[in-house]
Amino acid sequence: MTGPGTVRDPAGPPVIEFRGVGLSYPGPPAVEALRPSELTVGRGEFVSVIGPSGSGKSTFLNIAGLLDRPTAGRYLLDGIDTASLGDADRTALRGRRIGFVFQSFHLLPHRSAAENVALAMVYRAEKPRQRLARAREALRQVGLGHRAAALPTRLSGGERQRVAIARALVGRPSILLCDEPTGNLDSANTENVLGLLDDLHAEGMTVLVITHDPAVAARGSRVLAIRDGVLTEQARA
Template identity: 65%
Template sequence: MLKPGEPGPEPPPVLDLDGVSRVYPGPPAVAALRAATLRVTRGDYLAIVGPSGSGKSTLLNLLGLLDRPTSGTYRLDGVDVSGLAERERTALRGGRIGFVFQSFHLLPHRTAVENVMLAQVYNGRPRRHRRAAALAALGRVEVGHRAYALPTTMSGGERQRVAIARALVNEPAILLCDEPTGNLDSATSLRLLGLFDELHAAGLTIVVITHDATVAERARRVVRIVDGRMDELPAGAVR
């Protein structure tokens, strides 16, 4: 039992990879990720960089519970996901991970608020509360005024903000971003990176997978992946 004023135990890392490998069967077999060890704590801001074919997509799929490692242990928010059934993985993914993709993945014939509401279907939130939560998430990323617009009438920056609102609406443990500025011009990209800075300052844990040094430089930590092997870079060594 803790004494008054005594700090409690440290919370587990949000992401904890221990010797994780992913080998795709052949012939020949391809080792896409090799004995990766990575820990991301609450409130961290991590960029993962590397050339095409380096293993970034494989790592993204593993972190997002879209694939399973061949060996090693992966804990998400303290939960060992290795032996979970697919239904359990789906529920954990929907409740604890917010995804932001390069191509937005918004339904074109649904309004912004409807796209965000759809993200709540599998997290158990009652239907009557979904619209209010979606509107709040859109407001948080400053596109509340476009709540009832269709994605086809929005700019690229607005669509990406709607996608971020969709990722945030379930209050995830981590925001996992895959080339989030890839379809945006430089000015819009800078505004989006400013939004990530604000979200991080508010305590959100962010992992960005990118090939863009400008994006990586905004992160607090940078990991480079080459030929399936990961190494953390010293500050200022992105370029």
């Protein structure tokens, strides 16, 4: 099945490549939030990043999501050296290549599910009707085509997170960056959302999930751990 989340050319460069990437905050005392790290995330991988609070997960997310600039090393996204980009170009690259899914759904309560998804494309050169058509297509991909006209207040927590995932997919990104995507969900909705991420991964989407929950992390085909700013890969049992 193909759709808004269809993977880009699998023969292309890695989606994420860290070459000695780190981030330090000046002191005194200086804080090394992420120590220089090497990482490659290939197309179509499902990678989990696990660690306790204060371990460096948020710093990792902010760097990978082009929200913060590293103070060491080089970060290549889809083969593009992000260090060479100005702020406007970084913002544009982030909008084209990265879909974000957060613990909080960040949906506008007085806009329908389809309208919330379409808002992700408001700065694109497409007519409103085209944006809504693509939004409905993305909602169908996450199993909510029948709820396109519903307001978020009429949706369950799991459905609202599916709308948020559709919003992340609608721009056809290279990668989904998911930050504690099940943190606000009960066990049944957690399983439904993780099942959806499994399905998207099976279709070829690159997925990176940041979590503190070992059960959620175990869904990844690779598991990375962050502790005290050190990024390491965990061996699978």
